[in-house]
Amino acid sequence: MAAERKCPECTVRESANRNGKPGRCVVCIDKRYRHTGWDPREPYVSPKHMRLCVCLECERPDEVSYAEIRNRDSRYCYWCVSRQMYERGLAAQPSRWDITLEQAAQIVIGDNFLARGADGETLAAPDLARQMEDVWSLVDVECAVCATISRWSASWSLSNPEAAGRSRCMYCYSRPMGPWQNDFFRQHGLVREHDGYARLGQRVAAHCEVCGHKRSISISELKSGVAPCLNCAETADPDAIHIVYLMHFPALRAYKVGFTSTEVRHDRIASHAAHGGMLIEQHEVPNMEAARTVEDVVLRAVRGFPSGCTERDFPQGGYTETWSDDAPAIDLGDVVSQLARDEAPGFDRLSKFRAYFEDEPPTIEELLPFRRIETEEVDGTTFHHVGFSEPLEQVYRKIQARREALPADHGELA
Structure with missing residues (x-):
């Protein structure tokens, strides 16, 4: 029986973490949203899922993930923060902060941003000003160097005069981190095929140093234990002990059966857990042939209950071994025990x-x-x-x- 994972805040409800780890329950997660100034209007799915929320102060809608606000104690709405920065600046330095909409638009554009119109045309400051509601309004701008889209306001620039000569584009500013990320991938046996910096959760192209197999994967996934190379994961010693597992994907309403080597670098369970899977059962079997026998028996038993999952739902691989969670329950332990008693293929080697x-x-x-x-x-x-x-x-x-x-x-x- 799985250990209980109570919410550390209310100590009553179950953790909402689907990776088998402790964490806040959904009720306490929603309280955290409201504590940071957001009223969530969509159900909680996962930490990285963008939820439609409304700011409790300005009532403006925005999409906010739990990962962005779970460790914050301050209000998070960018529009409110920009307005508050402007009001404080105007009270302290009116000669610097008392600006017109056109001046605010020119500050936003500066030397390294471009503003675009509905048809992709470049907007001059007067044109951009006509689209701004207030001098502190947030504007979507494009980096003139790398074309990355950022949200910016005059308040950000006015509050940081010492950064006037520095690139305001976070991608350009973070490019020196690229070599570190290359080294991190190399430590996991991968060659990164992405130029410069990438966000920790952003998947980038890479290939395996051993077999050359191509992969799209993020630093966050590698840190969480996802198998670096799926091809190498499938070429584990076929005669060594393997693990068969049963997982549930609540967001996809699907179950999955599969097997993995006991070597850490071949751990497929961690790969699936990182993509929303919940481990239901796992059992050791004597070899890969036995593992494949178990998988085949289970899939034959549920073939009348297709899941509808596609490759897009399983970037980590394995969607063809899924079925709908409307199907009758599968007791994986009973399946393994029966096949062992029958000395089915793979179980007959002893x-x-x-x-x-x-x-x-x-x-x-x-x-x-x-x-x-x-x-x-x-x-x-x-x-x-x-x-x-x-x-x-x-x-x-x-x-x-x-x-x-x-x-x-x-x-x-x-």
């Missing part, structure tokens, strides 16, 4: 290994590398438990491989 070693059992010398000794003290008496460091199938598999790699007379001792 029997085959036992037949192989029937005439020539493993020697003490062959078993020693897999020895594991655990010590336990009970009422002053020390007990030593001797066992294997790996499942028996893996022990047999490796001993057989070593025998087959040796000359035919390997059984003769010197």
